[in-house]
Amino acid sequence: MTTMTNASVREFKMPDVGEGLTEAEILKWYVQPGDTVTDGQVVCEVETAKAAVELPIPYDGVVRELHFPEGTTVDVGTSIIAVDVAGGAAPVEEEAPAPAPAEEPEEQPAARQPVLVGYGVATSSTRRRPRKQAAPDTAAQQAVAAVQHELNGHVAPAAPAAGASRPLAKPPVRKLAKDLGVDLTTVTPTGPDGVITREDVHAAVAPPAPQETAPAAAVPVAAPAAPVSYDTARETRIPVKGVRKATAAAMVGSAFTAPHVTEFVTVDVTRTMKLVEELKQDKEFTGLRVNPLLLIAKALLVAIKRNPDVNASWDEAAQEIVVKHYVNLGIAAATPRGLIVPNIKDAHAKTLPQLAESLGELVSTAREGKTSPTAMQAGTVTITNVGVFGVDTGTPILNPGESAILAVGAIKPQPWVHKGKVKPRQVTTLALSFDHRLVDGELGSKVLADVAAILEQPKRLISWA
Secondary structure, eight states: OOOEOOTEEEEEEEOOSSTTTOEEEEEESSTTTTTTTTOOEEEEEEEEESSSSEEOOOOOOEEEEESOTTTTTEEEOOEEEEEEETTOOOOOEEEEESSOOOOOOOOOGGOOOOOOOOOOOSSSOOOOOOOOOOOGGGGHHHHHEEEEEHHSSOOOOOOOOTTTTTTTHHHHHHHHHHHTOOOOOGGGOOOOGGGGGGHHHHHHHSOOOOOOOOOGGOOOOOOOOOOOOOOOOTTTOOOOOOHHHHHHHHHHHHHHSSEEEEEEEEEEEHHHHHHHHHHHHHHTTTSOOOOOOHHHHHHHHHHHHGGGGGSEEEETTTTTTESSSSSOOEEOOOEETTEEEEEEGGGOOHHHHHHHHHHHHHHHHHHHHHOOOOGGOOOOOEEEEEEGGGGGOOOOOOTOSSSSEEEEEEOEEEEEETTEEEEEEEEEEEEEEEEEOOOHHHHEEEEEEEEHHHSSSTTHHHHHO
16 A cells, blocks of 8 residues: 655545435546646546536646546545645655554645535535544554454444444435334444444344354354356346435335325317417527426416415424425436436426526436436425326326426327317326325315316416416
8 A cells, every 4th residue: 555745745535415425436537647637627527326416626736646446436535536736746655554544634724625516515514434544543443343343243343432423324224214213323333434234224123133052163154155147148237326226215215105196187288289389489488498398397386386285295203294385396307327306496486488497407407417416405396207208197106205296198199079079189198196194185186187277278377377
């Protein structure tokens, strides 16, 4: 192991991107050793459990070393790149003495704290993962940890130091603990660097295993299991991580926590389709993307205004229903990294042109994989447009923490009774799923009926809005 002794070298650490997120994968490096960087320049792209984001370097200098290759998952707080802020010759590398720790990087002033794009500097302290290098005065603890490792978990890990902050655990694990009624402060972590795993939570609620009566020496040591092999020509295995892993955990949690009810309505949207064509010619919408989703979103916002109790969330801890007086409208978007649901903040307060502009920005940002974690937080209701895939409709699963989600099916010509005669009309099917703890059948039916009525007669947008 080598360590840099040049005092002008600054180590840039993986930023803490939010409560509960403890790691990120390096997707792409934009710089290489020897490149000159400036304050604010993006040096790499990383993917957390929420989104892919770009990391800017917080100082000027010359890149000396990239500590991890692309595709590596790195703990928050771990140095990922070394930069010589003096910009001079490469620092001399020396063999570091085995017991000595790596030199701690110089602490930067608060005003220079590195943060993710779209994030401000956190106002509250957040516990970071401990450094992997051991300090000289922790040799005894290292010896104890080695013995614990040899005993394969038969010795309980040391208790956290006094004054330690909240336990380390990923969001799905915190959700599991909450569902099972487990206090994470009482759970013994077995994951790397003291991170609580799903197995730890299950172990906390499982009955204790019977004690082994045979002498420890008589217990045979099981040989490590052979790796499972498969035919790479016939199968492709994709690691579940990042956005896909977080989405899967969130959907499972939503499906088995909130009692879902789904209602359907088939509606003639011929007049809405005509209005879309008219708005495309309107000067007020020049340069904006106008499509049926825009009017469907506006129709849902009007329906929420007429039925405000549908825009709520369930507070399990307080046993309260929280009615929101704002609408952060989520739009489900399929991306190469998986399904994400960014939302338009305060969509209820936007005019139709403003809503069109926000929708366009949301979709283009999602397709580029640049959606920030902030854009996916605090949603209240969601729209998922399965019709773009030619699907008639579906039974959508609620976005966690939200009370309703509207699925929009394909819009296509169908025979329809119009003014007493069967004519070809533009028809679609809408499906509204809602949390039955918050929304009863009457309220859910009113919201869905209002959306359908507006799409059938879009002039109602003027009178009802």
